[in-house]
Amino acid sequence: MLILKNKDLTDNDVTDFDIYQNRRKFMKNAAGVGIAAATGLPLIEANAKAVKSPYSTNEKLTDYEDITSYCNFYEFGTGKSDPANNAHTLVTSPWTVTVEGECEKPGKYNLEDLLKTVSIEERIYRFRCVEGWSMVIPWMGFPLADLIKRMKPTSKAKYVYFETLHDPKQMPGQKRAVLDWPYTEGLRMDEAMNPLTLLGTGIYGKDLLNQNGAPLRLVVPWKYGFKSIKSIVKIHFSETQPVNSWQKANKNEYGFFSNVNPQVSHPRWSQRKERRIGQFRKIKTQMFNGYEKQVAALYKGMDLKKHY
């Protein structure tokens, strides 16, 4: 799938360049033998030293195998291994993203065109699921802010929300109404513009696999994983706060903000600790998933027990 897709895309110089960027950046930043083995890169390159993104953590990376086999992506089934088994039916090329709502540049954009002006960089982020497990993922992507600026939101745009593709033929899990499809997630504008917020295009220097939300997904590292919506086909700027899918499904358990917060427990999962995939011992969950410095100011004066 991956190879096929890359080959398809070689027609397009720009995308090709971006994929190249994906690779090159990754080779420069990646540390260690394990990664070289996982990605098939020559060791010397993988070990080459380079400037790291100041936002990246240097914690041990989760195995590529685990990141790509243990996923929550209900569009392909509710089991953790369903996405990896079923997501091959998703066609990610060509891919169109509709931009609409309160902005000056609405329209339908080819993914290639959207990627033309951005440069892909690597960000190694902690990823914390509401279910109490976590990973460390070397994402490839670009700041969401870059794209938002290009779309010139109007002064009315207070929120931005996203939708995943809705096509039960490609996404067999949508044949059952477990969630109200299409999957919807949103951010307040200042959250969306935060430099930590990414649109992800790859993992470990490779294009995203379908089960991880190819070809374009959100990455918001200080929020629970379900906020990081996958396989995005719509970006909507709105004046009012959108209702995200999980909030709609159960608003007593899932809120709009869904910031990682060890003090606000969930009836099913203690949020005080987390299981880092690949490790035996649990670790303490940090406020805002350890990104307090970058994002705490966004929530000044808010009662996070109420706005969970």
Added chain:
Amino acid sequence: MQIPEPYFTRLFKPVLFILLLLPALYYAYGIWQDTLGANPLEAIIRGLGDWGLRILLLTLLVSPLRRIINCPQLLRTRRMLGLYAYFYVVLHLLGYLWFDQFFDWEEIWFDILERPFITIGMAAVILLTPLAVTSTKGMIRRLGKNWKRLHSLVYPISILAIIHFWMMVKLDIREPVIYSILLAILLSERLYRKIKT
């Protein structure tokens, strides 16, 4: 239907014993060979819970089944089934105490009070314990009539176990629904007989 006695004691029961041990061996092998996926500890805890519940329901199936196929011998598998259910449930609990909480008792106490599905699971195990303890022949004799009364606790325990499962599920309730239907059938059969007599 009657299984010839030597086959029953020397073949049927040992085979059943080994079959019921297979899930435990599967998970033991899984830890050893690391074949349980990205989150093996979760897989173990869940798998043991699943088997505890399945065997618990199987235990409840024995009495109606022996009537249907007219095979009173089956009643003599019930202790083994019941003890196996307890075995898996206790391993399930141990998995939780160890891999989820690392025997941090303060945290565990907190967790039992805080998360309703843990509270209910805990109640189910605590209630199941006297049944396991009194499953010996001597106990059955000593308790007489009370033995039956004590062991009818298995009905509320099964209900608690399914509520526990149901509450733990995030959204996709297919599995707990299936178990609920099975339990409902098993319980209504008893109710029906009670009303009839």
